[in-house]
Amino acid sequence: MSGAGLSALGRMRRDAGGAHPGGRGEFVLSKLQLLINNKLDGLLHGDYLGLLPGPGSEPGEAREYRPGDDVRRMDWPVTARTTHPHVRTTIADRELETWLAVDMSASLDFGTARCLKRDLALAAVAAMAHLTVRGGNRIGAVVGAGEAPVRIPAMPGRKGAQVLLKRIADAPRRPARTDLAALIDSLNRPPRRRGLAVVISDFLAPEGWQRPLRKLGVRHDLLAVEIVDPRELELPDVGVLELVDPETGAVHEVQTTASLRRRYAEAAAEQRAGIAAALRRAGAGHLRLSTDSDWLLDIVRFVAARRHARTGGSTR
Structure with a gap:
């Protein structure tokens, strides 16, 4: 594991406090894009399959x-x-449109490893843009940050992807919960010709987002990028632990006993299994990115596996 992706997000996290004069830092974004270009560029050699990495029409x-x-x-x-x-x-079609639903709710302002979940979501946006904008393809997004989704019009090419990435990176943070169901459903309206729809979220939202996700998967090739942090899966043995809900500000103190840690791990595993099952029912490709793993390698493996499945192991 190279750790290159984690190092880049570590720098982004240090710049996130606003000290850098370009929002979340144009320098950091350019470094992130350069890193993605160098790592992922070789994946798109050979026959271009259009969607990521699905078929065309x-x-x-x-x-x-x-x-x-x-x-x-x-x-x-x-x-x-x-x-x-x-x-x-x-x-593959030569001019395809990709739309991203990017969940930037307050629950993504959390990270106990090398980066915040928000930074990892931004890296996923940059990777999806790199993998889809060639050949005149267009990419747009709707962003949820605690209020009504903000729509960023679809734009073609690298410059359009850079504008989209910067606008998502500079999106204001609000201590509120994003309506994930409404965010996903905004990709269903207005109806568009078949393309790629990508939902980037931690999916820690109330029930209700599954139905619009299934509806989205009927018309489009669908990819779900799940953002996780290891502390969401298990608690450390640290005695008294203070927990803050970033969406409501509520504070709770818990004693991390062995029984509590066991029950927490079981509940977290059940929750993640339920998310995975809902994504399967929607027909979505499922990519999980964690703040403690090399997200670049995870994306490379995912794309390679999808291509292998689509082509039966051939080079096409």
Whole structure:
């Protein structure tokens, strides 16, 4: 593990206090983009698959069905002719539109490892932009930071992605909870042609976001980026621990006994399992990024695995 991604976010965290004169620091954002360019650029060599890393809409060649293939892409005439199941591959569109739903609620102002969850969400935005804006593709976003979602119009190319990243980085922080259901549903309106929809959140929100997420997955290729911190999964053995809810300001003191830590870990595991199940039901690709792991390597592995699944291990 190189730790390069963590180091970049560590610098971003130090600049987050406002000492740097460019919002959250144009210098830090440029370094983050340079790091992503150097690490991820090689992943897009060869045939360009358009969506990240899903299919396009133009019909391509037929090939034999493999476990895990989307049954909606079955090629029934070829299947009947050969008596073996076949699916129809697709050629990527050359001008695609990607929309991000970025949850910047107060619960992301938390991090006990090398960075804040907010910084990690911003890094995910930068990576998604890098992986989708080639060939004239456009990228836009809706950002939730405790109030009504703010829409950033879709713009083409690298410059458009840079503008989008800076606007998300400079979004004001508010000590309030984002309505995740409304944030996701804002990507359903107005209806758009098929593209890529990416939801970036810690998904620590009340019930209700699952239905708009399923609706989003019907029309678009859907990717969910889950942001986590290790302390959300288990408590340390530190005696009395003071906990502050960043969205309400409520303060609680707890004694981190062995039984409490065990119950907490069980409840956290159940909660995360429920989130994962909801994402599967929505048909979303699920990428989990943690503040204590190298997010660049996690993204590389995720994209490589998705491509391998889509192409059956071929180089396409």
